[in-house]
């Protein structure tokens with residue numbers, strides 16, 4: 517697959533609690549280590565046993581986006597190799613496995629009007645197999661494969677999406693909550709909103725600036741609704757945790773200029789604050805609201821503001837996460853620069869330019885197999901991002917839910933080993949406790 521971020525490779529799960537001891541070569545207490553995947557890139561079996569089509573099934577066929585034309589139709593064929601894969605996980609020695617549920621495998625038409633029992637039985641089997649082998653499932657309800665029928669009815673732009681997601685989540689909690697104690701609602705809302713609805717590089721492949729903020733708004737409300745559902749109906753007897761996963765680069769100001777430092781701050785506000793401020797403070801960051809309204813008005817798009825939360829929304833949002841999931845891959849240099857592009861866009865709104873520092877070590881890819889050239893070995897970015905989120909959001913429990921490099925089509929992949937080692941060490945050697953937490 518060409519698409520990097522969808523594929524979750526070596527993945528680290530970490531829980532940080534104040535007081536935990538960090539020493540290299542020994543995991544601190546409360547630290548959990550695992551690997552993960554997503555349904556679309558793992559299961560295959562895209563039209564087997566009653567599964568309905570997802571937006572990624574449609575998109576990969578239509579766009580030819582995936583490298584081989586089969587896309588996720590076969591993927592890693594995980595649907596047929598549950599036992600074998602679980603044995604591999606056991607052999608790896610991980611305590612947790614993160615996976616996502618395929619919504620259209622469970623509800624082929626998206627809504628709870630028709631339930632695919634074969635789909636429910638498949639995950640019963642997966643969870644039982646994992647637990648029998650001492651591996652705990654960590655489950656994402658939504659990792660981007662929306663049922664196509666719901667897309668046809670407006671997808672995440674529809675105000676009905678909140679109800680669709682809530683009804684789906686309700687069934688998942690009912691059926692699996694006895695065995696699944698760690699849930700993420702929505703994986704990486706930024707990519708869903710921006711890459712799916714603005715650049716069109718992800719399913720459903722829409723290209724329409726301005727939609728990112730509307731989609732993001734629906735995703736936040738859908739998350740909060742499902743969090744509150746778990747809280748009121750399931751937590752008492754199931755006792756699990758529910759959180760949101762965001763994605764962010766680590767942003768470094770390119771110089772010590774006030775302009776560049778401000779720009780780096782803005783980059784975090786737009787990427788991290790967009791989703792976390794509503795959960796911690798009940799509203800979008802002030803800087804984001806003002807800039808978007810101003811920039812869009814100047815460009816003649818006066819109605820493209822950030823949507824507003826009602827007071828009822830705010831009450832549902834505040835505190836609606838038990839942990840923060842973080843998906844992280846890259847570090848970027850940030851330079852403040854007024855953007856004069858006439859088209860409204862998430863990045864244009866920020867007035868900055870992103871780049872990489874040429875002194876950061878390059879990852880040795882085989883260029884004939886992988887054209888992506890801006891990946892660098894910047895493991896420090898993960899530690900810094902964790903510190904940033906820890907100090908900005910009241911020392912939350914954090915799980916790093918995605919990190920890694922895409923395959924270059926061969927097992928001779930020293931650069932992937934280096935990447936995973938660098939990023940893992942960054943977390944384990946990190947001075948997370950001594951610096952940000954106790955200051």
Ligand SMILES: *[C@@H]1O[C@H](CO)[C@@H](O)[C@H](O)[C@H]1NC(C)=O
Nearest residue numbers: 627628629631679683686687
């Ligand atoms: C389907 O969702 C509705 C609410 O939208 C709920 O009343 C009903 O009980 C759900 N059915 C099932 C089977 O979960």
